[in-house]
Amino acid sequence: MPDPLSGWNTGPVKSAILSFVDKVALPGSAEFVPAADRIAVFDNDGTLWCEQPMPVQGFFLSDRVKQLALKDPSLKERQPFKAFIEGDHKTLHELGKQALQELMFATHAGMTEREFATIAQGWFASAKHPQLGALFTQLTYRPQIELIGYLRDNGFKIYVVSGGGVDFIRAFAAEAYGIPPEQVIGSSAKLKAEVRDGRIDLLKVADLGSFDDREAKVENIGLHIGRRPILAFGNSDGDLAMLRYTREGRGPRLALLLHHDDPEREFAYDRAFKISPLAEALDHADDYGITCVSMRRDWNTVFADRRVRPSAAA
Amino acid sequence: MPDPLSGWNTGPVKSAILSFVDKVALPGSAEFVPAADRIAVFDNDGTLWCEQPMPVQGFFLSDRVKQLALKDPSLKERQPFKAFIEGDHKTLHELGKQALQELMFATHAGMTEREFATIAQGWFASAKHPQLGALFTQLTYRPQIELIGYLRDNGFKIYVVSGGGVDFIRAFAAEAYGIPPEQVIGSSAKLKAEVRDGRIDLLKVADLGSFDDREAKVENIGLHIGRRPILAFGNSDGDLAMLRYTREGRGPRLALLLHHDDPEREFAYDRAFKISPLAEALDHADDYGITCVSMRRDWNTVFADRRVRPSAAA
Numbered sequence: 001m002p003d004p005l006s007g008w009n010t011g012p013v014k015s016a017i018l019s020f021v022d023k024v025a026l027p028g029s030a031e032f033v034p035a036a037d038r039i040a041v042f043d044n045d046g047t048l049w050c051e052q053p054m055p056v057q058g059f060f061l062s063d064r065v066k067q068l069a070l071k072d073p074s075l076k077e078r079q080p081f082k083a084f085i086e087g088d089h090k091t092l093h094e095l096g097k098q099a100l101q102e103l104m105f106a107t108h109a110g111m112t113e114r115e116f117a118t119i120a121q122g123w124f125a126s127a128k129h130p131q132l133g134a135l136f137t138q139l140t141y142r143p144q145i146e147l148i149g150y151l152r153d154n155g156f157k158i159y160v161v162s163g164g165g166v167d168f169i170r171a172f173a174a175e176a177y178g179i180p181p182e183q184v185i186g187s188s189a190k191l192k193a194e195v196r197d198g199r200i201d202l203l204k205v206a207d208l209g210s211f212d213d214r215e216a217k218v219e220n221i222g223l224h225i226g227r228r229p230i231l232a233f234g235n236s237d238g239d240l241a242m243l244r245y246t247r248e249g250r251g252p253r254l255a256l257l258l259h260h261d262d263p264e265r266e267f268a269y270d271r272a273f274k275i276s277p278l279a280e281a282l283d284h285a286d287d288y289g290i291t292c293v294s295m296r297r298d299w300n301t302v303f304a305d306r307r308v309r310p311s312a313a314a
Numbered sequence: 315m316p317d318p319l320s321g322w323n324t325g326p327v328k329s330a331i332l333s334f335v336d337k338v339a340l341p342g343s344a345e346f347v348p349a350a351d352r353i354a355v356f357d358n359d360g361t362l363w364c365e366q367p368m369p370v371q372g373f374f375l376s377d378r379v380k381q382l383a384l385k386d387p388s389l390k391e392r393q394p395f396k397a398f399i400e401g402d403h404k405t406l407h408e409l410g411k412q413a414l415q416e417l418m419f420a421t422h423a424g425m426t427e428r429e430f431a432t433i434a435q436g437w438f439a440s441a442k443h444p445q446l447g448a449l450f451t452q453l454t455y456r457p458q459i460e461l462i463g464y465l466r467d468n469g470f471k472i473y474v475v476s477g478g479g480v481d482f483i484r485a486f487a488a489e490a491y492g493i494p495p496e497q498v499i500g501s502s503a504k505l506k507a508e509v510r511d512g513r514i515d516l517l518k519v520a521d522l523g524s525f526d527d528r529e530a531k532v533e534n535i536g537l538h539i540g541r542r543p544i545l546a547f548g549n550s551d552g553d554l555a556m557l558r559y560t561r562e563g564r565g566p567r568l569a570l571l572l573h574h575d576d577p578e579r580e581f582a583y584d585r586a587f588k589i590s591p592l593a594e595a596l597d598h599a600d601d602y603g604i605t606c607v608s609m610r611r612d613w614n615t616v617f618a619d620r621r622v623r624p625s626a627a628a
Contacts, residue, residue: 036488039496115462116403167540182539188537191536192531193536193555200555202532202533216507218507218516222427224496226498245507245514
């Protein structure tokens with residue numbers, strides 16, 4: 001029988017995953033979990049695909065803002081648009097979450113869900129990572145795609161629970177991960193049902209529905225899924241509450257934390273990454289029963305497109 | 315082959331359902347819809363089970379308020395608690411939605427999701443309809459349970475989209491309808507992730523998350539499901555936006571509206587029912603392409619428990 005996790009190196013982490021799935025999915029196992037309760041949640045940026053030098057949605061925002069600036073050149077002189085157009089990441093970090101929200105609304109709202117999906121899907125078809133030269137959808141992590149498939153084959157229902165925009169992720173998650181729109185939870189603008197041209201449509205409005213990060217991830221799991229997952233996978237402090245919530249349930253649980261320690265094949269970063277740092281979760285992983293995954297040690301391959309090599313591109 | 319909808323009488327409505335399912339689910343059909351897009355949404359109160367003389371959750375509220383009043387007798391003199399304890403429906407209607415919300419928070423919030431689920435499941439195990447004498451879970455509609463099963467067998471994913479409380483419905487929907495918690499959308503209190511006894515838990519707080527009625531049903535479908543359903547079933551004006559949203563999508567669509575016109579076997583009511591009237595949707599069903607279902611004409615049986623007869627009980 002072929003190895004279902006061939007992208008994972010033999011070692012304690014791979015063994016922990018395989019034995020966890022065996023014990024919850026094998027009928028007759030002492031810790032068997034009915035299929036209906038086999039819920040797994042995955043963060044997206046940095047957990048399922050590359051988030052360096054900034055999350056993919058940042059590049060989408062940037063391209064969209066440039067297109068808006070073609071129509072309205074005054075945007076080029078106004079923050080936070082100016083920083084985005086100029087690729088000035090330092091200023092963007094300084095401007096903080098409020099700026100991000102303003103950019104989100106300018107590029108993600110004021111249109112229907114369907115219109116946004118069309119724009120995002122068009123962008124994914126051709127947009128490439130500026131340093132790595134590959135389509136963003138080729139920068140998903142092969143070992144994680146394998147893991148998702150392996151969990152699915154073992155009766156798990158898999159959710160993405162991301163700080164990224166829910167409609168942005170829905171635009172590629174079905175093709176990239178085999179995860180349908182209803183299994184994507186993310187940050188969201190409020191929706192407004194309105195009659196347009198005689199039919200009811202859903203308009204994305206410039207008003208924050210949810211910023212799906214940290215404790216909000218747990219709260220949105222409660223709202224959307226209605227029970228505690230048995231497996232969670234994240235890579236930053238923004239995922240810590242979700243990892244703890246999962247791990248602290250009764251019965252068999254597995255919480256996994258990906259550490260980006262692989263500058264040769266991907267990137268090496270943790271507490272210094274301003275957009276989404278990893279510090280508390282790393283320091284207290286043992287206290288919370290969280291299993292640390294080392295990209296360098298535990299993965300024998302990284303990207304969906306095997307040709308991608310940051311060190312070669314640099 | 316046995317009739318999958320044996321509780322439905324032969325006629326135009328049953329034919330419309332059968333031919334709709336055939337055309338969307340049969341590979342090779344000109345109007346075939348991939349399984350991933352076969353989303354069906356059902357209202358709950360009055361669509362999947364009896365909502366007279368008030369929605370079942372009203373009885374739960376009443377019983378819970380009585381229990382709270384045992385601990386705090388001053389509640390008996392304060393509205394809206396007083397009206398609930400005395401079964402004074404007229405006053406309750408007059409006090410309106412604000413009163414309902416206050417009662418909801420008093421009985422549904424200030425505890426974890428898990429604690430609430432335990433209370434609700436305990437109640438369902440023994441609570442009976444005061445006039446009909448059956449457990450509330452025996453007052454689901456047999457033809458609808460059949461329809462849900464028939465849709466599921468044809469690859470549909472079925473959601474409850476209800477004005478009722480999401481956690482209340484989740485407490486019985488898996489057993490009653492075979493619908494898991496993540497496929498229940500409803501009104502909700504906000505959730506707060508908090509550390510209690512060293513572990514993260516989800517607390518239901520006294521703050522409205524969503525009142526899932528009318529346009530909000532469509533907005534919550536967008537948030538939770540992320541695409542337009544192809545089949546919707548409702549029974550009141552509170553469902554009209556959802557019925558229209560479903561019906562007005564491109565391709566094959568079916569929107570069904572149950573009319574309670576059967577005083578012999580259930581109840582007869584529409585525009586005079588203050589809690590959830592049916593008027594606009596009935597008057598404009600033809601304009602919106604909505605198919606009216608007559609309980610009297612189209613169903614040959616009503617309740618899951620066949621012995622229940624309101625006319626016998628009255």
